[in-house]
Amino acid sequence: xxxxxxxxxxxxxxxxxNRVTVLVAAFALxxxxxxxxxxxVTVSTFDRVVTDFGLGVMSLLLVFLSIFLSSGLLSREIExxxxxxxxSKPMSRSRFLLARLAGNMLTLGVLLVAMTLLFWMQLxxxxxxxxxxxxxxxxGLYLELFVLTSVGFLMSTFASQLVSAxxxxxxxxxxxLCGDIYNLGVKSKVExxxxxxxxxxxxxxxxxxxxxxxxxxxALPVTAAELGSAxxxxxxxxxxxxxxxxxxxxxxxxx
Amino acid sequence: MTAATKLTAPEAPVTSEGPAPVRIRGLxxxxxxxxxxxxxxxxLQGLDLDIAPGQVYxxxxxxxxxxxxxxKILMGLVRASQGEALLFGxxxxxxxxxxxxxxxxxxxxxxxxxxxxxxVTLAGRIFGLSGQELDQRVTxxxxxxxxxxxxxxQIRRYSKGMVQRTALAQALISQPRLLVLDxxxxxxxxxxxxxxxxxxxAEREKGTTIxxxxxxxxxxxxxxxRVAVLVGGKRVQEGSVQELVSARTPSVxxxxxxxxxxxxQALGFTYEHAQQLDSRVRLRVPDADAHRLLQAVIAQxxxxxxxxxxxxxxxxxxxxxxxxxxxxxVGGEIQ
Numbered sequence: 376x377x378x379x380x381x382x383x384x385x386x387x388x389x390x391x392x393n394r395v396t397v398l399v400a401a402f403a404l405x406x407x408x409x410x411x412x413x414x415x416v417t418v419s420t421f422d423r424v425v426t427d428f429g430l431g432v433m434s435l436l437l438v439f440l441s442i443f444l445s446s447g448l449l450s451r452e453i454e455x456x457x458x459x460x461x462x463s464k465p466m467s468r469s470r471f472l473l474a475r476l477a478g479n480m481l482t483l484g485v486l487l488v489a490m491t492l493l494f495w496m497q498l499x500x501x502x503x504x505x506x507x508x509x510x511x512x513x514x515g516l517y518l519e520l521f522v523l524t525s526v527g528f529l530m531s532t533f534a535s536q537l538v539s540a541x542x543x544x545x546x547x548x549x550x551x552l553c554g555d556i557y558n559l560g561v562k563s564k565v566e567x568x569x570x571x572x573x574x575x576x577x578x579x580x581x582x583x584x585x586x587x588x589x590x591x592x593x594a595l596p597v598t599a600a601e602l603g604s605a606x607x608x609x610x611x612x613x614x615x616x617x618x619x620x621x622x623x624x625x626x627x628x629x630x
Numbered sequence: 631m632t633a634a635t636k637l638t639a640p641e642a643p644v645t646s647e648g649p650a651p652v653r654i655r656g657l658x659x660x661x662x663x664x665x666x667x668x669x670x671x672x673x674l675q676g677l678d679l680d681i682a683p684g685q686v687y688x689x690x691x692x693x694x695x696x697x698x699x700x701x702k703i704l705m706g707l708v709r710a711s712q713g714e715a716l717l718f719g720x721x722x723x724x725x726x727x728x729x730x731x732x733x734x735x736x737x738x739x740x741x742x743x744x745x746x747x748x749x750v751t752l753a754g755r756i757f758g759l760s761g762q763e764l765d766q767r768v769t770x771x772x773x774x775x776x777x778x779x780x781x782x783x784q785i786r787r788y789s790k791g792m793v794q795r796t797a798l799a800q801a802l803i804s805q806p807r808l809l810v811l812d813x814x815x816x817x818x819x820x821x822x823x824x825x826x827x828x829x830x831x832a833e834r835e836k837g838t839t840i841x842x843x844x845x846x847x848x849x850x851x852x853x854x855x856r857v858a859v860l861v862g863g864k865r866v867q868e869g870s871v872q873e874l875v876s877a878r879t880p881s882v883x884x885x886x887x888x889x890x891x892x893x894x895q896a897l898g899f900t901y902e903h904a905q906q907l908d909s910r911v912r913l914r915v916p917d918a919d920a921h922r923l924l925q926a927v928i929a930q931x932x933x934x935x936x937x938x939x940x941x942x943x944x945x946x947x948x949x950x951x952x953x954x955x956x957x958x959x960v961g962g963e964i965q
Contacts, residue, residue, distance in 0.1 A: 376755055376760060377755070377758075378755060378756040378757075378758065381752055381755035381756060382752075382756070385741070385744075385752055388743070388744070389741065389743055392743040392744075393743060455739045456735070456737070456738075456739040457739045457740065457741055459705075459707060459733075459735040459738070459739070460733070460735065460738065460739075460740065460753070460797070460800065461756075462705075462706060462707055463705040463706060463707060463728070463731075463733045463735075464728060464753065464756040464757065465725035465726070465727075465728035465729045465756065465757060465758070466725065466756055467723075467725070626709070628661070628702075628707070628708040628709060629702070629707040629708065630661070630702070630708065
């Protein structure tokens, strides 16, 4: 196991020992309760409601977790001075940063897989189909978590955990609303509003491009081209945030 | 400000054993502080330092003298504002240079969710070790620092001394050629300090070069071959402990009864130290004045109960250096 893998694996181990897996249990309970309730109140839309609810809860829990983990990871290391023993080792700062990011993504990936298995078990138990749009929605969710984690990392290279978390949360909502902001500009007759709304649209990652959950709810297929484009879009934004985080982190003094 | 005193610093940084483990030239560090970053703190001001292979080198100075900043620049934690700091003749940022260095920071903080063994193993993996060799080394270094039995407990359950030992174990895992220790004995009980000293001496026996900074003078006297005294970000003294102490003018300490301090001060002698103790007065004068002072005291009706040569200690040197530097004790120069 090389230095990079060791650090990434350590990130996963940290999350596991800090009991983030309790989220999976929370998800299982909510899902169980919801499906019991849904079978009582729905007649013919069970698949749709369970898919919408299952993916929605998964998204909510994992987005919350990704913001919590990424915004605190570096700032906590700096605050507690654990970074002294890591940055002084024969591993560049950028590799350390990327290894920490990889550890976070591994944690989120493992939790996403665990939640997905629970979700599918529920579907199978109720004889509902597992569909291609559901898989696309899960992949889209993972890409969204990658973008949010990268933002959290960037912020935590220079800001406190609270500020990082607030900015990441703000970006999550703004990212989902920026399509609407763009449309507002298109409909507006004021030039300044048009200009500002366009600027906001291009300056922020449009997280709705990664959101296939409505398509999964209505079982509308997602093409490979759409998935590929969403993947490249998320990787592009994530890479940009990672490069900025590296630039800031490389120049920092750890006093 | 006092100019740096260099008694017998090595001139050639490259020895028969290769480049000097540490070579520092004109090193300066200015921190910007304040809400608008409009204030400057000069933590280091043009520091020069050479450490030869196999030396135990002590950086001595009060809080804020620039000791930790020097070490942090060498370990790549802080970027220098000016000057150069080289490890084995190369930039400290190079991974192959860092592989030869073990580092113990001041008040080390480890990943609390790991056990001591897991943390040292992680450090070993970052140094590129693996497999059986890594396992053997982890077991060995944990044993050396006295953590063999507690190594499978989570670090959050460790005492401060246990954390310090585990941090030292991770510094030794790569069998470094240079060991950099920042206040290695601070916060340890007397037994822990003794053990830490023994480990440092054992590493010296192996030929490891050791740079350590402290404000505990007895540690420096017990361990160091050479010492640099830093005050206010500048080097004010440098040399071997013996040279620094024996280079002083010999002096004599007298204990006088029957005369008050004011009357003794009126005799016109220059005292290095004068202290009233109940009915006695303790005086320290240059050796050359001792005979005349003795006669003067007796002539005034006083009695001398003790007269002995005064040993100039590193502590005296340290205090003298601080006085010469204008009594600056905390922090660098603020502008």
